[in-house]
Amino acid sequence: MKLKNLLYAQSGGVTSVINTTAAGVIETARASKKIGKVYAGKNGISGILKEELIDTSQESDTQIKNLKYTPGGAFGSCRFKLKDPKENPNEYLRLLEIFKSYNIGYFLYNGGGDSQDTTNKIANFTQTSGFPVQCIGIPKTVDNDLPYTDNCPGFGSVAKYIAVSTREAALDVESMSDTSTKVFIMEVMGRHAGWIAASSSLASEENDGPPHIILFPEKKLLQRKFLKKVKQTVLRNGYCVIVVSEGLRDYKGNFLSDSGKIDAFGHKQLGGVAPRIAEMVQIKLGYKCHWSVPDYLQRSARHLSSKVDFDQAFAVGKSAVEFCLNGDSSVMPVIVRLKTKKYSWKIGKVKLSKVANIEKKLPSSYITKDGFNVTKKFRTYVEPLILGEAYLPFKNGLPINANLKNKLVKKRLKKFS
Amino acid sequence: MKLKNLLYAQSGGVTSVINTTAAGVIETARASKKIGKVYAGKNGISGILKEELIDTSQESDTQIKNLKYTPGGAFGSCRFKLKDPKENPNEYLRLLEIFKSYNIGYFLYNGGGDSQDTTNKIANFTQTSGFPVQCIGIPKTVDNDLPYTDNCPGFGSVAKYIAVSTREAALDVESMSDTSTKVFIMEVMGRHAGWIAASSSLASEENDGPPHIILFPEKKLLQRKFLKKVKQTVLRNGYCVIVVSEGLRDYKGNFLSDSGKIDAFGHKQLGGVAPRIAEMVQIKLGYKCHWSVPDYLQRSARHLSSKVDFDQAFAVGKSAVEFCLNGDSSVMPVIVRLKTKKYSWKIGKVKLSKVANIEKKLPSSYITKDGFNVTKKFRTYVEPLILGEAYLPFKNGLPINANLKNKLVKKRLKKFS
Numbered sequence: 001m002k003l004k005n006l007l008y009a010q011s012g013g014v015t016s017v018i019n020t021t022a023a024g025v026i027e028t029a030r031a032s033k034k035i036g037k038v039y040a041g042k043n044g045i046s047g048i049l050k051e052e053l054i055d056t057s058q059e060s061d062t063q064i065k066n067l068k069y070t071p072g073g074a075f076g077s078c079r080f081k082l083k084d085p086k087e088n089p090n091e092y093l094r095l096l097e098i099f100k101s102y103n104i105g106y107f108l109y110n111g112g113g114d115s116q117d118t119t120n121k122i123a124n125f126t127q128t129s130g131f132p133v134q135c136i137g138i139p140k141t142v143d144n145d146l147p148y149t150d151n152c153p154g155f156g157s158v159a160k161y162i163a164v165s166t167r168e169a170a171l172d173v174e175s176m177s178d179t180s181t182k183v184f185i186m187e188v189m190g191r192h193a194g195w196i197a198a199s200s201s202l203a204s205e206e207n208d209g210p211p212h213i214i215l216f217p218e219k220k221l222l223q224r225k226f227l228k229k230v231k232q233t234v235l236r237n238g239y240c241v242i243v244v245s246e247g248l249r250d251y252k253g254n255f256l257s258d259s260g261k262i263d264a265f266g267h268k269q270l271g272g273v274a275p276r277i278a279e280m281v282q283i284k285l286g287y288k289c290h291w292s293v294p295d296y297l298q299r300s301a302r303h304l305s306s307k308v309d310f311d312q313a314f315a316v317g318k319s320a321v322e323f324c325l326n327g328d329s330s331v332m333p334v335i336v337r338l339k340t341k342k343y344s345w346k347i348g349k350v351k352l353s354k355v356a357n358i359e360k361k362l363p364s365s366y367i368t369k370d371g372f373n374v375t376k377k378f379r380t381y382v383e384p385l386i387l388g389e390a391y392l393p394f395k396n397g398l399p400i401n402a403n404l405k406n407k408l409v410k411k412r413l414k415k416f417s
Numbered sequence: 418m419k420l421k422n423l424l425y426a427q428s429g430g431v432t433s434v435i436n437t438t439a440a441g442v443i444e445t446a447r448a449s450k451k452i453g454k455v456y457a458g459k460n461g462i463s464g465i466l467k468e469e470l471i472d473t474s475q476e477s478d479t480q481i482k483n484l485k486y487t488p489g490g491a492f493g494s495c496r497f498k499l500k501d502p503k504e505n506p507n508e509y510l511r512l513l514e515i516f517k518s519y520n521i522g523y524f525l526y527n528g529g530g531d532s533q534d535t536t537n538k539i540a541n542f543t544q545t546s547g548f549p550v551q552c553i554g555i556p557k558t559v560d561n562d563l564p565y566t567d568n569c570p571g572f573g574s575v576a577k578y579i580a581v582s583t584r585e586a587a588l589d590v591e592s593m594s595d596t597s598t599k600v601f602i603m604e605v606m607g608r609h610a611g612w613i614a615a616s617s618s619l620a621s622e623e624n625d626g627p628p629h630i631i632l633f634p635e636k637k638l639l640q641r642k643f644l645k646k647v648k649q650t651v652l653r654n655g656y657c658v659i660v661v662s663e664g665l666r667d668y669k670g671n672f673l674s675d676s677g678k679i680d681a682f683g684h685k686q687l688g689g690v691a692p693r694i695a696e697m698v699q700i701k702l703g704y705k706c707h708w709s710v711p712d713y714l715q716r717s718a719r720h721l722s723s724k725v726d727f728d729q730a731f732a733v734g735k736s737a738v739e740f741c742l743n744g745d746s747s748v749m750p751v752i753v754r755l756k757t758k759k760y761s762w763k764i765g766k767v768k769l770s771k772v773a774n775i776e777k778k779l780p781s782s783y784i785t786k787d788g789f790n791v792t793k794k795f796r797t798y799v800e801p802l803i804l805g806e807a808y809l810p811f812k813n814g815l816p817i818n819a820n821l822k823n824k825l826v827k828k829r830l831k832k833f834s
Contacts (some may be wrong), residue, residue, distance in 0.1 A: 109587055160814055175494045178493055203815075
């Protein structure tokens, strides 16, 4: 019997190690000898609907290895949500057509909560279609907001980047504060969940910072209380480092930085809360401020990835293929923290129906009572996730990245509209 | 005869390797056995005037070694310009009092163009004071705008950081561009000189980017021409990466992002040109934009320093002490590029009077005719400066930084006002 082929695709905001997961999928599938071709959807489900399939068998083992060192989504990602199959089955019927035509037995979708909703819908649809495809979700998100997994691949690396960057910038600000900048504000990603902002706390071993103040999307900004804390900090330390989540809201519940635009998932497009805070501090307290918005730099900083994150990103890719070979469907590999003294973990499994469309926010037990810092409990949680350096090879002073052919297969189906 | 002491201080905006220079000074002075104590001025000349001197002999060899891995200015820096000695000699008389009281034979000031003006004034003053002090300037600036040196310590590392970050973020944008962000704008430092912006070109091996467009402070922004180039780039590549200098000016010569504030040196305080460009592109062309302002992160990213820069930063510190022992004064060590096939360099020497207050802008031969990119000549210049990785030790997932006592000597003089 002809071996079934595998279709892998990337979805949603990318991470610095999502391609490490892709390498985990491809290397494991190649080694198994039980899977035919590994196709990759170009630009996620959006490209798959257009029959834009990349034949990864054209890529050498070396280039697949180089994927592990390459940030971004090597096959293209997308922000694209499938419609409800009951209301509009067209997209699902098209996918079925693709799956049949390319003898797809396994569909692996690498994304966050929104994407796992898509994976689950496809899984359910193929179950009753007469052409069942094993659908496996693979977790990925810098936001760390997926439930049922101790942490999400991608998060450990951004946590490390933000912790190191906060530490480095704080040393800079501290040395200039006598005659120049007194307050430094860094805006980090996190629309609804403050995991990334919280991880900046690792910059110091103690809770007295820097960062001296962390502003979470889970806590509304009380301006007077905040400014009082800034002033106290400057008077005590000579300077103040503030880390703020892009999703910070005012006391009325409005985003401090609401651009008024909406993305393809219907989320409000944010950005620019750091300059807002800087303006507030400068006007109300008169301190010279500098602000930073790393934006995509934080989630693509493969040069500073955590080794733990790197290993876990590879492992979820590998496990997803093993789940396929084990006959599983409608599940997602998760990271399970083991109850050992020294941090250790294993891969577990959860049903997709449980994770789809759920956002795991920062528990209140992880935020200090005054709302401006993290608790010891959070530090214990996050510390192991940034451990180790996932060094990558450099050439001419720059990282070596994968150079894929990304050759599309010749289309054989009618155009989809 | 009692050995003369050395006074070292840091000035102006710090770099990721200015402390490497400090280590070069202290280690060389310690090893020479010909220099008494090495004092460090707290917060540059500003602290010296207040008799805030740090006795570095209290620091262990291990901590001085750790300085090499620590960004920021470990003894504090300042933005503080001495008045003209003819108009107001008080500050100079105070310095003389400090120098005499602490038996200072050598004054080493580690800074950029403004700071070397200060060093030169002090050198001239002590020459005629009856208590001559050998004054040596040590170059440092991420802006790479000092004349008579092939490049400035601090620049190679920020160039590497910006090149790597541009590459990483571009991979991110490229993978999302089909259904999400089409244009990414990163704002980098450079008030009047576009060296940092130009170095982003290294992200690609070819001039066809990313970055596809670089906006220099040396070139006024012609909005229509720029928007046309953005549109062409998106139509051809599907996305466009733009790197812009903070000091970009409009066709009238006004800074695009003029906050209206002035720093201690009388420079206009800038920031926020990236969101301005993003707004322009979004409104005029309708493309979804993301923007990034790394700000201090770029000049404090010791975790990604260039090995060439690291070696040169150490060498200028070492050479400054050797100049002292050689009887020199009113000079600065510079980096001389040797005419070898493979990049090599040596330390040279220049008179302070030549470098003070001069800004070396990007030569027009380094910018392409259309004004949006760099020439091969610039690439040849900059490529060697980012070579090698100056790895640093990590503990618990974070860099090991110096933990100095920074103990101030007991004051013995009257308060200076």
